Amino acid sequence: MTTNASGFDVARIREDFPILDQMVNGKPLVYLDNAATTQKPQVVIDALVNYYTSDNSNVHRGVHTLSQRATEDFDIGRSKARQFLNAGSDQEIIFVKGTTDGINLVAQSYARPNLGEGDDIIISTMEHHSNIIPWQVLCQEKGAHLRVIPISDAGELLIDEYEKLLTPRTKLVAITHVSNVLGTVNPIEQIVEIAHNRGVPVLVDGAQAVPHMAVDVQKLGCDFYVFSGHKIYGPTGIGVLYGKSELLEAMPPYQLGSEMIKSVTFEHTIYNDLPFKFEPGTPHIAGVIGMGAAIDYLNGIGMDRIDAYEHDLLEYGMECLSGIDGVQLIGTAPGKSSVMSFVMDSAHPHDIGTILDTEGVAVRTGHHCAQPLMHRFGVPATARASLSFYNTKDEIDLLVKAIDRVIEVFS
């Protein structure tokens, strides 16, 4: 745990995360469940505490000092999120509860009015349930079809098959940027270009991408991009939907209430401008401020440095795990991101998870909310170790040692 060649001081970074310094079942905690949620640096915890200690007030309503402070910090949070995604303007940043909420917003406000009987929505085999079910239910209701892009055994999208699925009836492509199970990084720019050539908009589920790489929505060209704050070291309950303003302008509100209005009489309501049209009620102010602190923290390290460090760590991890007899990696696409899913000949993923936990190693086991993908690989579940820039090669070694323990118990 020393500074490596690129000057990435992991030991120093780990000090920013108080939760990491603890024993679990008598062993030092090795937290490898970062794809489920990331731990919070002290600056994020402090931002939440400071907000509630000193500035708590409602936003965009009061003329008093606390409300002005809260409003200012809240609005700055939106600008930080805009810069983080390199969106064109703050009004293209809609605060939502998280990725699931953002996808549902687009399903209800964009897709519902645009989808008719016999139309198509395209998703892929590697989607999380939250990027399947909103489209599936909408398609069922409208008599439309959900088309699914197949993947290779390594876990890569079959782009030729994707092109074949696009027809004049395709109304939307909804695709994940990075698979939460396989770690595959999908070629979003190419996917968007192919769709746009046929006039089809694209929604990107960015939940597993934004923690690991610099994302530029203008470069990607996508029409919607969604992510969750808690996966970028911020609080739960807050996330971002980016949408191109011309699309957002034309969409009806998702939910109705205060804040999203300009004027109300009992006969008529005039909706507010973007982004407020999509943010009824008192927003998650502390969440926005906490997520802003997390974005500052990530920028302080630099997303490109995070990407490089994690890539090196992943390469080491994949090499270690692929060298263990009886361990099979699921998801081996080149250039993949920080996720290592595996199954073992001798033990079911839940038994793996329990034994790893007794060694202090936290991984996720189960279907990872991607049951169709489990079916694709013919497994009921996998064990998944997912990495962050605060993980180390020493921790990978502890994971390997814990897997050896599984083999020992089940030998």
Added chain:
Amino acid sequence: MPGLNDLYQEILLEHNSKPRNFRKLEEANRSADGYNPLCGDQIQLYLKVEDDKIIDVGFQGTGCAISRASASMLTQSVKGQSVERAQEIFDAFHTMLTEPDAELDYDTLDDLECLAGVSEFPTRIKCAVLAWHTLLAALDGKSEGVTTE
């Protein structure tokens, strides 16, 4: 923290690798499905019941070592027993896993006692009891799926 050896006892591992009565019972007159969707544990339990007696029992499905061993041991312990006795075994087993301070009925539990260690792993109790709740559903003639999550 209880040791792994309390959980993965040899007898449990043996039942996991060689489950007893692991087959579809063609002559079954009662059956039920158990499914823990978060885990992916899935079981189909088949019973042949005559005159309130469990003549034969079989199971199929996929799951972790604990759910599989528990199902295997269930088939051994209820085969040939009356429906009433099967309920007593269920009660003793359930008490063992969910009421750590209760006195154990060793006579009724017999080999099932080797699953007592599961009670120290709260996230895994649902694995151990899945087959047993599926058994009750089959005896009650309930057709809808059972879950213990």
